[in-house]
Amino acid sequence: xxxxxxxxxxxxxxxxxxxxxxxxxxxxxxxxxxxxxxxxxxxxxxxxxxxxxxxxxxxxxxxxxxxxxxxxxxxxxxxxxxxxxxxxxxxxxxxxxxxxxxxxxxxxxxxxxxxxxxxxxxxxxxxxxxxxxxxxxxxxxxxxxxxxxxxxxxxxxxxxxxxxxxxxxxxxxxxxxxxxxxxxxxxxxxxxxxxxxxxxxxxxxxxxxxxxxxxxxxxxxxxxxxxxxxxxxxxxxxxxxxxxxxxxxxxxxxxxxxxxxxxxxxxxxxxxxxxxxxxxxxxxxxxxxxxxxxxxxxxxxxxxxxxxxxxxxxxxxxxxxxxxxxxxxxxxxxxxxxxxxxxxxxxxxxxxxxxxxxxxxxxxxxxxxxxxxxxxxxxxxxxxxxxxxxxxxxxxxxxxxxxxxxxxxxxxxxxxxxxxxxxxxxxxxxxxxxxxxxxxxxxxxxxxxxxxxxxxxxxxxxxxxxxxxxxxxxxxxxxxxxxxxxxxxxxxxxxxxxxxxxxxxxxxxxxxxxxxxxxxxxx
Amino acid sequence: xxxxxxxxxxxxxxxxxxxxxxxxxxxxxxxxxxxxxxxxxxxxxxxxxxxxxxxxxxxxxxxxxxxxxxxxxxxxxxxxxxxxxxxxxxxxxxxxxxxxxxxxxxxxxxxxxxxxxxxxxxxxxxxxxxxxxxxxxxxxxxxxxxxxxxxxxxxxxxxxxxxxxxxxxxxxxxxxxxxxxxxxxxxxxxxxxxxxxxxxxxxxxxxxxxxxxxxxxxxxxxxxxxxxxxxxxxxx
Numbered sequence: 001x002x003x004x005x006x007x008x009x010x011x012x013x014x015x016x017x018x019x020x021x022x023x024x025x026x027x028x029x030x031x032x033x034x035x036x037x038x039x040x041x042x043x044x045x046x047x048x049x050x051x052x053x054x055x056x057x058x059x060x061x062x063x064x065x066x067x068x069x070x071x072x073x074x075x076x077x078x079x080x081x082x083x084x085x086x087x088x089x090x091x092x093x094x095x096x097x098x099x100x101x102x103x104x105x106x107x108x109x110x111x112x113x114x115x116x117x118x119x120x121x122x123x124x125x126x127x128x129x130x131x132x133x134x135x136x137x138x139x140x141x142x143x144x145x146x147x148x149x150x151x152x153x154x155x156x157x158x159x160x161x162x163x164x165x166x167x168x169x170x171x172x173x174x175x176x177x178x179x180x181x182x183x184x185x186x187x188x189x190x191x192x193x194x195x196x197x198x199x200x201x202x203x204x205x206x207x208x209x210x211x212x213x214x215x216x217x218x219x220x221x222x223x224x225x226x227x228x229x230x231x232x233x234x235x236x237x238x239x240x241x242x243x244x245x246x247x248x249x250x251x252x253x254x255x256x257x258x259x260x261x262x263x264x265x266x267x268x269x270x271x272x273x274x275x276x277x278x279x280x281x282x283x284x285x286x287x288x289x290x291x292x293x294x295x296x297x298x299x300x301x302x303x304x305x306x307x308x309x310x311x312x313x314x315x316x317x318x319x320x321x322x323x324x325x326x327x328x329x330x331x332x333x334x335x336x337x338x339x340x341x342x343x344x345x346x347x348x349x350x351x352x353x354x355x356x357x358x359x360x361x362x363x364x365x366x367x368x369x370x371x372x373x374x375x376x377x378x379x380x381x382x383x384x385x386x387x388x389x390x391x392x393x394x395x396x397x398x399x400x401x402x403x404x405x406x407x408x409x410x411x412x413x414x415x416x417x418x419x420x421x422x423x424x425x426x427x428x429x430x431x432x433x434x435x436x437x438x439x440x441x442x443x444x445x446x447x448x449x450x451x452x453x454x455x456x457x458x459x460x461x462x463x464x465x466x467x468x469x470x471x472x473x474x475x476x477x478x479x480x481x482x483x484x485x486x487x488x489x490x491x492x493x494x495x496x497x498x499x500x501x502x503x504x505x506x507x508x509x510x511x512x513x514x515x516x517x518x519x520x521x522x523x
Numbered sequence: 524x525x526x527x528x529x530x531x532x533x534x535x536x537x538x539x540x541x542x543x544x545x546x547x548x549x550x551x552x553x554x555x556x557x558x559x560x561x562x563x564x565x566x567x568x569x570x571x572x573x574x575x576x577x578x579x580x581x582x583x584x585x586x587x588x589x590x591x592x593x594x595x596x597x598x599x600x601x602x603x604x605x606x607x608x609x610x611x612x613x614x615x616x617x618x619x620x621x622x623x624x625x626x627x628x629x630x631x632x633x634x635x636x637x638x639x640x641x642x643x644x645x646x647x648x649x650x651x652x653x654x655x656x657x658x659x660x661x662x663x664x665x666x667x668x669x670x671x672x673x674x675x676x677x678x679x680x681x682x683x684x685x686x687x688x689x690x691x692x693x694x695x696x697x698x699x700x701x702x703x704x705x706x707x708x709x710x711x712x713x714x715x716x717x718x719x720x721x722x723x724x725x726x727x728x729x730x731x732x733x734x735x736x737x738x739x740x741x742x743x744x745x746x747x748x749x750x751x752x753x754x755x756x757x758x759x
Contacts, residue, residue: 038738045737051712051729052586057631058712058729059705062639069688074731084740102737228738252740299688359682361613361703402740444686 006032008514009246009261011231011276014105015500016487016507017267018209018217019148023511025222029518032259033225034248036268037101040078040108049074067096069452078102078109085401088409095410096451097271103227104210105269106454107500112200112207114154115497116145116165120331120341121384124493128330130339131387134492135464135473138165144505152207152504156198163341164195164326167501172196177320179306179348179377179436184323186435192328192428194346200500228252232405234264234280234483242482243282249403263482263514263523267507270489271393274459275408277485278395283460283477289470291392292458293412294494297342297383299448300422302429303357304438305375306348314350314374322347327496329424338420342383343496344429350374357441377438381425384496385450386417387458412450422447455499460489475510482523486510586714593630597637597644602651603629604667609654610706612674619719623706626713632705650698 008024010017013035021031051058054073065071068079080099089095100106120127122134122141146168158166174196176184184194200207217223228251237244247258266273274290277283284290309319327341335341353376358368391412399407426445433440463469466478475490477483486507488499495502517523595603607629616622623629636647654677658666662673669677681699683691691697710716712729720728 040737045735046732047735048730049733050714050717050727051731052588052714052717054733056635057709059635059708062635062643066640074733077734077736252738299686301686303686354687355707356685356687356700356704359679359684361678361682362615363617366617442684442686444689446689448688 003260005244005260005262006030007261007518008032008263008265009034009259010265010267011246012105012267012269012273012487013103013209013214013225014107014267014269014487015209015213015504017265018104018107018213019504019507020265020267020484020486020511021217021223022213023508024515025217025220027512027515028220028222029515030222031217031224032261033223034229034231034246034259035101035103035105035225035227036230036251036272037103037228038251039103039227067094067449067451068098069096069448070098070454075109085407086399087407088396088399089411093411093413094449095412096449097408097410097456098451098454099269099272103225104208104214107208108210110207110454110500111498112202113498114149114152114156114167114198114200114501116141116167117495117497117502118163118165120163120327121493121495121497124340128339132461132463132468132492135462135469140473141502141505141509144509145501148501148504148508151212152200152501153202154198154501155201157196159193159195159326161193161195161326163328163331164193167198169198170201174321176323177316177348178318179309179438180321180323180346182306182436182438183346183377183432186432187325190328190428190432191332192325192432194323195326197322197324197345229257230403230405231268231276232256232279232403234276234282236282236480241480243480249405251403254403263484263518265511265514266483266485266489267487270456270459270487271408271410273485273487273489274393275395277460278393278408279406283470283479283483285479286467286470288389288461288468290394290459291389292387292461292492293391293393293410294385294387294457294491295450295455296385296453296494296496297381297414297418297422297447298453299380300383300426300445301344301378301380301443302426302433302440303354303442304377304379304433304440305353305357305372306377306438307375309375310371310373312373316350319348319350319374319377329421335421335424338417338424339386340384340417340421341496342381342421342425344425345380345382346377348377351376353441377433379429379433381422381447382453382496382498383418383421383425383447384494385414387461387491387493388415393459410451414447414450418447455488455494457488457491457494457499460485461492462490463492474513475506476514484510484514588627588631589714593627593634595630595633597633598648598651601655601665601667602648603633604665605651605655606632606702608667608669608674609651609678609702610710612671612678613703614706614710619723621710621713621715621719623710626710626715628706628709628713631709631713635705635709646694646698647702650695650702653695653698 007030010020010031010033013033024031056073058073060073065079071079080101087097119138122137125131125133149168153170155172156169157172187194203211229248230251231246231248233247234243235245243264245258245260249256323346325344327343329335329341353372393408393410395406396409401407423445426443460470462471462473471490475484475486488503610623610629614623636644654666657677658669681696683700691700717727
């Protein structure tokens with residue numbers, strides 16, 4: 001029977017766990033990684049198929065994955081089955097918890113959007129008085145962002161906008177299309193800037209822990225990993241108060257096992273890390289564990305057509321490319337009915353348009369689709385959801401998952417701040433479309449349900465005061481010095497930005513701090 | 524487990540089994556406590572012999588729709604007749620591509636809605652019933668018998684543009700617009716549509732990377748809804 005005590009136990013294998021493994025093993029520290037799901041092999045697990053050969057003809061299997069709007073019949077088997085790992089909420093406040101447990105986690109499937117937070121986010125309270133500042137600033141994270149951007153090969157352009165901090169980019173030299181230039185001209189007088197997207201190129205387009213981070217960690221010979229094991233609970237040494245053991249269950253056989261560790265790093269994804277701490281009844285002297293759940297508003301936007309791209313006249317020079325209008329509200333002026341800000345993604349293309357943009361049918365619809373082919377431009381909001389104490393998760397004492405692990409009850413909802421922000425973003429997009437000469441076909445003011453962005457943030461927030469935060473500024477538990485949480489649960493505020501660069505930079509910074517503390521014998 | 528790995532595993536077990544008797548004898552002499560070998564398959568020939576050498580069959584994809592009819596048995600006769608006429612109106616054949624009827628869309632939707640959550644079923648059933656009632660009220664015929672102009676009068680006022688994940692909220696608007704979308708999807712995702720694309724020299728449409736279940740949990744039981752005590756030793 002194994003009696004080994006591992007040096008560092010990392011729970012989770014996505015960008016945050018992968019980064020922790022890379023940094024620590026490259027410094028010679030032995031790590032054991034546990035992951036709740038199997039290792040996917042695209043060569044073995046996938047096949048290119050036409051929709052008509054699938055059991056439901058390309059429709060999603062009815063009743064399957066009702067909260068994963070991103071799922072379809074092709075990819076349904078990549079998501080966590082909601083029946084296998086349920087969660088609960090009050091019917092009037094639904095939450096879309098979108099999860100992947102394959103090795104590599106959600107780093108396998110993400111949009112590659114690669115932004116830094118600015119000090120309008122890190123120091124939001126200092127700017128507008130709401131919420132709390134982070135215990136760190138952009139200057140603290142800047143060198144780590146730069147190194148992460150190099151690893152991920154982030155393509156972008158520098159803009160000099162303080163709310164859209166520049167990074168270490170593979171320079172994007174592509175020209176703007178004519179339609180994007182029209183949008184930029186419409187935006188500029190309104191002090192709104194159309195910028196190039198910032199996107200991780202990764203390797204062969206994949207920017208996952210399984211190809212950018214974990215190979216380096218395995219190459220050191222210091223990383224071992226066990227797939228298909230689900231951590232049920234952590235326990236602490238009664239004498240020292242330090243975490244010393246993880247209890248897990250084999251996903252397939254349901255055999256219960258335990259492993260001893262000197263240091264534990266949680267990187268299971270925001271809500272799973274918090275669920276594990278809540279189920280372990282640990283690290284919550286502050287009482288804020290599980291609280292301040294935030295994310296970003298998605299779903300509100302418009303669909304337009306560029307008139308001179310219709311009837312076969314669409315070209316990449318006229319219609320191609322995408323861009324972003326980074327946050328422009330509440331920078332130098334004050335919006336009338338909401339705090340913080342949002343960005344608008346803009347994307348065009350030369351492909352077919354969605355028939356939903358035309359209120360007609362039959363032959364007339366086919367004519368419309370043919371005429372409008374290649375003329376579409378769409379916008380979508382990415383808006384900051386305010387961090388609020390009352391938006392929280394707790395353990396549901398009445399429901400367990402397929403491995404008898406108590407599940408989360410999620411209690412969160414959007415308020416007027418989010419709805420007003422969404423409305424402002426659509427009205428702004430309509431104004432810009434009109435000024436640019438685009439025909440608006442469809443619009444939607446309603447955000448998707450909370451959680452949809454797959455950017456769940458907070459619930460283990462960091463701070464200098466142990467009475468109001470779970471982690472210190474090094475992602476280290478205030479209560480338990482050998483416990484670190486390196487995923488996005490540490491976020492103090494959400495920002496509008498896709499969080500992957502910030503998660504990865506924080507995980508890198510926390511792991512280097514941990515390595516130094518280990519060298520000094522402090523943990 | 525993938526089929527190939529399953530075979531590999533079985534092959535390994537078979538090889539071990541065929542070699543077992545002499546090994547077992549030797550082990551019995553040397554180490555009486557050794558575990559027994561895997562139980563061999565019954566009969567003199569290893570069951571899986573030769574399978575590793577089989578080449579994949581040259582099977583081309585054929586959906587049952589190419590040769591068989593779907594037995595529609597969820598909607599009532601009148602509802603299905605209404606759905607068929609609605610499908611014919613909303614997605615007629617054109618330019619060498621099949622319409623919803625040729626693609627078997629109404630019958631496929633009878634199956635799909637029949638296995639859908641009850642709110643979806645009710646939306647379809649009440650929507651089809653209302654179309655039938657309105658046809659009778661305005662034109663004194665079943666919806667199945669309305670002319671194209673009459674159908675247009677009943678349908679067009681309810682058509683809306685809408686963005687992904689945000690269909691109309693009024694139940695009847697929702698029905699008309701989602702049914703339209705479903706009928707189109709069932710049509711363009713059919714093998715008949717794919718065949719038409721091939722005849723027109725186009726690639727197979729609506730093709731994507733399909734993920735098989737990855738290392739599926741064969742014990743999957745879902746939530747048991749009750750707590751049980753974890754079986755690892757807890758600190759007292």
